[in-house]
Amino acid sequence: MKFSIRIFLASICAVFAMVLVSCDNNMAPLEPQASTGSLKLEFDNVVGDRDLKLDTDFYTNAAGERFNITAFNYYISNIKLIKSDGSSFTLPQDSSYFLVRENDIASQVLDLKNIPVGEYTGVEFMVGVDSLRSVSDASNRKGVLDPGYSEVMYWSWNSGYIFMKMEGTSESINTANGKYYFHIGLFGGLEKATLNNIKTVRVDFAGKKASVTGTMAPQVHLLADAMKVMNGSTVVSVAATPVVMASDYSKNVADNYINMFSLDHIHAN
Amino acid sequence: MKRKFKVQMLFWGLLALVVASCKSGTGDSPEPEPTGPTPLTWSKPSHFPDPVYDLSKNTMTEEGVELGRFLFYDGILSRTGNIGCGTCHQPAAAFTHHGHDLSHGVDDRVGVRNSPSVQNLAWNTSFFWDGGVHHLDLVPPAPIENPVEMDETLSNILEKLRNTGKAGSNSKVNYPKLFQKAYGTEEINSERMLKAMSQFMMTLVSATSRYDYYVQGDQNALNSQEKEGLSIFQQKCASCHTGTLFTDHSFRNNGLSPNRIDDKGRSAITLDVTDDYKFKVPSLRNVGLTAPYMHDGRFYSLEEVLDHYANNQNSSKLSVIEVSPTLDPLLLQDPSRPGIRISTAEKLALIAFLRTLNDEQFTKDPRHADPGVGNAF
Known part of the structure; x- marks a missing residue:
């Protein structure tokens, strides 16, 4: 009798353990023992050595053309933080899509939460949106990827996201409106391999460190130099190619802008 | 024996407590609707292959299909309010634009391609004449945003749909109510809209010729x-x-x-x-x-x-x-x-x-x- 009660009690314990485990997913997580913190990634758009000022300021590119910028936006996604020992932390994908827009200051600071405590010496990210998201159903397109989001950069006819959008005007352009439009996208196709302009960029902090602790939330200040969209391995002329969208030439622009990111400084907190 | 009974009582009592505490922890689960949407079983015609569209990510309901049907025909999807999907995809012409080589959209702007049939899309691997769209859910934004078809934005449509529930709306349809019937709450977002339209299009199966x-x-x-x-x-x-x-x-x-x-x-x-x-x-x-x-x-x-x-x-x-x-x-x-x-x-x-x-x-x-x-x- 005693023995069977013991077995019975043991089985009770087992059942409780199971219930508690299954319950765990839905309950508030236990108090974190400062194993994670946060980090802010700031994208400061500049043009050469000057701050980017939409509409009002004019700049001169390597082709010798004077131009201004009326829009400068890009997707940053699939962010990975790199530690000094070479290990890294990849943000959960669902919380790793951002749309940086020059005319929206809030969009330029990426607030990364639940980052494991540690010293980070570099960051890697995609400029654009990965191919899987570009072909998935409506439930995988939230936030800045939502085709119903007012600022979304999405081609509905050639279904996929515009990774980088830069627009402006130049007196050098001989079209009716004198505008240039660089809309760079193309994720590589689904049924058939097509041009893939998804670019992964790595910015090393060059000896500097971003220390994430329970109390320290460092801010990594990156520069994005819009001049490099035009000035790079290809010298892009706004007069020669005022419209660059879904075309082979878009590859040259994408190959240029992968080099536009650099570290400016890191705030410890 | 009596003691075993007591232990059993203790067991069930505690279990109930644990389960109850567990439930109160899940604050985000929505209140169950007294009468929720009615599940609809989509089955392929027996002589057809398996569909390409993944219904496990879009559970079909009668109310979801009905919402999709309203959205499909309603001109509210266009900038001018008079061009719906059904304008160029009419049932009698197997969901094409009868007699039109090219279709005319908002302001009678003429398109560049012949209106394709909206039928058996469950089996399509790509959409439109050039295959530019890869997923049925993302089909509606293409004609919606095309300047010669509906010339509208998805975000603006969502706003217009939300406003149909408000006083002074001249819409015949109260969309917040239709969304509630389909999804349990009045929230209108693009995922709900696009999936309801997919649900309706999934029902457009021609297999009885x-x-x-x-x-x-x-x-x-x-x-x-x-x-x-x-x-x-x-x-x-x-x-x-x-x-x-x-x-x-x-x-x-x-x-x-x-x-x-x-x-x-x-x-x-x-x-x-x-x-x-x-x-x-x-x-x-x-x-x-x-x-x-x-x-x-x-x-x-x-x-x-x-x-x-x-x-x-x-x-x-x-x-x-x-x-x-x-x-x-x-x-x-x-x-x-x-x-x-x-x-x-x-x-x-x-x-x-x-x-x-x-x-x-x-x-x-x-x-x-x-x-x-x-x-x-």
């Missing part, structure tokens, strides 16, 4: 000329218009001369010159109801279509198969004379057969019809 009865065993469903036509079809057409769906979902250049805007079709998507002038092989289901034909609607009758493929210039259009580097090799088996050898008698039999793919149960199904919100012109 005379041909379908024939392949399922009714030998009398086709007459002798139609059966002869089927046999010719299998020899001369079915390499592209394959199988139950009458398409292999590929993109091919069928020798149409480039049109006035030099529409190059598939290569605009793939940026590959080997895809120049290739267009989606369309399904032939209901082909007797979907005139005009081809990506720009240049042929008004099936006779003209067959004259083109036969390349013998019988019809008034004087169509000639244009030999170009991307012309489909199946049309160039005899380099001295491109095309497919089809005699006049064979053409008659083929057309008789093609008309057996007309599916009036499908085109006249009241469940697919405009619920009274659309404009068809």
Whole structure:
């Protein structure tokens, strides 16, 4: 009798353990023992050595053309933080899509939460949106990827996201409106391999460190130099190619802008 | 024994407590609706292959389909309020734009391609004449945002739909209520909207033509000329218009001369010159109801279509198969004379057969019809 009660009690314990485990997913997580913190990634758009000022300021590119910028936006996604020992932390994908827009200051600071405590010496990210998201159903397109989001950069006819959008005007352009439009996208196709302009960029902090602790939330200040969209391995002329969208030439622009990111400084907190 | 009973009581009591505490921890689970949406089981016709669309990510309900039907027909999806999907995709013409080579959208702007049939999309691997869209959920934004079709933005439509529930709205439909019926709450977002439209389009299955009865065993469903036509079809057409769906979902250049805007079709998507002038092989289901034909609607009758493929210039259009580097090799088996050898008698039999793919149960199904919100012109 005693023995069977013991077995019975043991089985009770087992059942409780199971219930508690299954319950765990839905309950508030236990108090974190400062194993994670946060980090802010700031994208400061500049043009050469000057701050980017939409509409009002004019700049001169390597082709010798004077131009201004009326829009400068890009997707940053699939962010990975790199530690000094070479290990890294990849943000959960669902919380790793951002749309940086020059005319929206809030969009330029990426607030990364639940980052494991540690010293980070570099960051890697995609400029654009990965191919899987570009072909998935409506439930995988939230936030800045939502085709119903007012600022979304999405081609509905050639279904996929515009990774980088830069627009402006130049007196050098001989079209009716004198505008240039660089809309760079193309994720590589689904049924058939097509041009893939998804670019992964790595910015090393060059000896500097971003220390994430329970109390320290460092801010990594990156520069994005819009001049490099035009000035790079290809010298892009706004007069020669005022419209660059879904075309082979878009590859040259994408190959240029992968080099536009650099570290400016890191705030410890 | 008594003691065991007590222990048992203790066990169940504690378990109840744990379960209760567990439940209170899940604060985000929505309150169950007293009467939730009614699940709808979508089943494929027995002689059809498995669908491509993944219904596990979009559970169909009667209310979801009904919401999708309203959205499909309602001109609220256009900038001007009068062009719905159903304007250019009318049931009687198997969800094409009857009689229109090209369609006219907002402000009577003329499109560049012939309105394709919205039928059997559950099996499509890509969408539109050039295959530019990869997922059924993302089909509606293409015509919505096209300046010559509906010229509207998805974000603006969501706002307009939300406002239909408010005082002073001149909409016939209270969309927040329809969304609530379909999804349990009045929230209107793009995922809900697009998935409801997918649900409705998933119900647009044509599988009850005379041909379908024939392949399922009714030998009398086709007459002798139609059966002869089927046999010719299998020899001369079915390499592209394959199988139950009458398409292999590929993109091919069928020798149409480039049109006035030099529409190059598939290569605009793939940026590959080997895809120049290739267009989606369309399904032939209901082909007797979907005139005009081809990506720009240049042929008004099936006779003209067959004259083109036969390349013998019988019809008034004087169509000639244009030999170009991307012309489909199946049309160039005899380099001295491109095309497919089809005699006049064979053409008659083929057309008789093609008309057996007309599916009036499908085109006249009241469940697919405009619920009274659309404009068809």
